[in-house]
Amino acid sequence: MAKTSGRTRGRRAALRLAAVAAAAALVGTGASAFAADNPTPSAKASVKAAAAKAAAHAAAKGAKHGVTKADDPNGAYPVFPLIGVDRSGNSYAYLPDFEGGFSPKMQLDEGQGGLKNGAQVDNDADGVADGLWKWDTKGTMTYEPYVELENTTVGGGWNTYNTLLSPGNLGGAGAGDLLGRDSSGNLYLYLGYGTGKLTSRYLVGGGWGQYTALAGNGDLTGDGKADIVARGGDGTLWLYKGTGNYKAPFEGRTKIGGGWNTYNALVSSGDVDLDGTTDLLGRDAAGALWLYKGTGNAASPYKPRVKIGNGGWNTYRLLF
Numbered sequence: 273m274a275k276t277s278g279r280t281r282g283r284r285a286a287l288r289l290a291a292v293a294a295a296a297a298l299v300g301t302g303a304s305a306f307a308a309d310n311p312t313p314s315a316k317a318s319v320k321a322a323a324a325k326a327a328a329h330a331a332a333k334g335a336k337h338g339v340t341k342a343d344d345p346n347g348a349y350p351v352f353p354l355i356g357v358d359r360s361g362n363s364y365a366y367l368p369d370f371e372g373g374f375s376p377k378m379q380l381d382e383g384q385g386g387l388k389n390g391a392q393v394d395n396d397a398d399g400v401a402d403g404l405w406k407w408d409t410k411g412t413m414t415y416e417p418y419v420e421l422e423n424t425t426v427g428g429g430w431n432t433y434n435t436l437l438s439p440g441n442l443g444g445a446g447a448g449d450l451l452g453r454d455s456s457g458n459l460y461l462y463l464g465y466g467t468g469k470l471t472s473r474y475l476v477g478g479g480w481g482q483y484t485a486l487a488g489n490g491d492l493t494g495d496g497k498a499d500i501v502a503r504g505g506d507g508t509l510w511l512y513k514g515t516g517n518y519k520a521p522f523e524g525r526t527k528i529g530g531g532w533n534t535y536n537a538l539v540s541s542g543d544v545d546l547d548g549t550t551d552l553l554g555r556d557a558a559g560a561l562w563l564y565k566g567t568g569n570a571a572s573p574y575k576p577r578v579k580i581g582n583g584g585w586n587t588y589r590l591l592f
Contacts, residue, residue: 348440348491348498349550350399350542352392356588361385372545372563373580386410388431390592391438392489392541393448395466399542403468404592405450407436415468424468433460437592439488439540440498443518451500457481461521476521483510484533489540490550494568501552501573507533511573528573535562539591544580559586 353365354374363381366374386408392401403417411431415424430436433452442449447466452473453459459480462470480486480502488500497514502525504510509532512522532538535554544551549566552574556562561581564574585591 348399348496349548350394350401350440350490351546352394352401352489352542354539354541354544354553355380355390355392355404355590355592356585357384357387357390357590358587359589361387363387368544368546370546372565372578374544387590389436389590391436391450392592393438393450393464393468394440395447395464395468397441397446405436405438405468407431417468426468426470435486437486437488437500438464439500439514440490442498442514442516442521444516445518449518451476451486453480453486455481461518463518474518485535485538487538487540487552488550489542492550492566492568492573493570494549499550501528501538503532503538507531511570513570526570536586537591553591555585555591557586559583561585 351368353367355363355365356377357363361382361384362379363384364377365380366377369375388407388409390404390406392404394400395402401418403415405413405415405426407413407430409431410428412428413426413430415426417423430452432454434455435453436450438448438450440448441464442451442461443463445463447464449464450462450470451459452462456478457480458478459476460473461476462473464470482504483502484505485503486500488498490498491514492499492501492511493513495513497516499514500512500522502510502512508530509528510525511528512525515521515523532554534556536557537553537555539553539555540550541553542550543566544553544563545565547565549568551566552564554562554564554577559581560579560583562577563580564577567573567575
């Protein structure tokens with residue numbers, strides 16, 4: 273296992289604690305101040321208690337759409353921070369501000385110049401990120417937890433994929449999963465064990481090379497199953513509704529609409545506006561950030577866009 277610096281560990285712990293505290297605040301808990309720079313066992317116990325409240329909140333959000341707790345074991349309505357990595361190799365986290373946007377950035381890591389991309393994951397289905405998978409330009413995948421102090425090397429060879437994302441629990445086993453698309457356009461699914469480690473891959477299907485962007489984090493359609501969206505070369509955005517079956521994780525695509533080539537980045541960090549549905553973010557060429565609030569309706573999954581960042585978001589070469 274790779275070691276991390278005390279400064280980096282403190283930032284990761286602060287991010288995890290802040291994210292859990294934010295989720296806990298949604299259900300009226302009086303989250304106390306945590307010793308984020310040096311988490312103690314009592315602080316971790318507080319995190320666990322807050323996560324339980326966040327899970328209850330996720331269940332309540334599911335019930336809004338007719339999904340009971342038994343129907344939603346997957347943390348289908350996550351509240352994740354948005355992470356950006358700039359061209360100097362510094363990464364920053366943005367937490368929801370409870371008003372449909374993001375709070376001021378918090379520095380998370382340094383020395384990320386060799387990072388190819390990342391994907392946050394919820395390993396215990398409470399709707400709060402537990403850590404992230406990171407893969408570098410050499411093709412090595414590492415799992416970095418937000419509270420525990422040790423990283424785990426998943427393995428090498430990940431440069432076979434030109435796109436990787438974690439849209440949530442696709443296989444029904446409880447932990448977040450990972451999708452990878454290779455240069456031939458084949459899409460593969462890796463099921464998560466809940467520890468950052470992954471199963472062997474399963475072929476989802478071919479033809480995915482036609483898409484210039486894939487995004488998703490949680491349920492878009494109100495059924496408690498994780499979905500994804502895919503943008504075609506002509507700017508059309510398509511919905512792939514999740515099935516909960518890892519052997520055939522998506523239904524056939526349905527059209528959302530055109531004009532999505534206006535964005536040079538599409539990413540979902542879950543429920544940004546905290547209304548109980550998963551949302552989508554788009555960054556345009558001018559560096560403005562736009563929010564598409566989810567509706568929970570498969571026929572029309574997004575409301576009209578709202579600008580939540582006037583500019584400056586082009587400073588990030590990666591958003592996840």
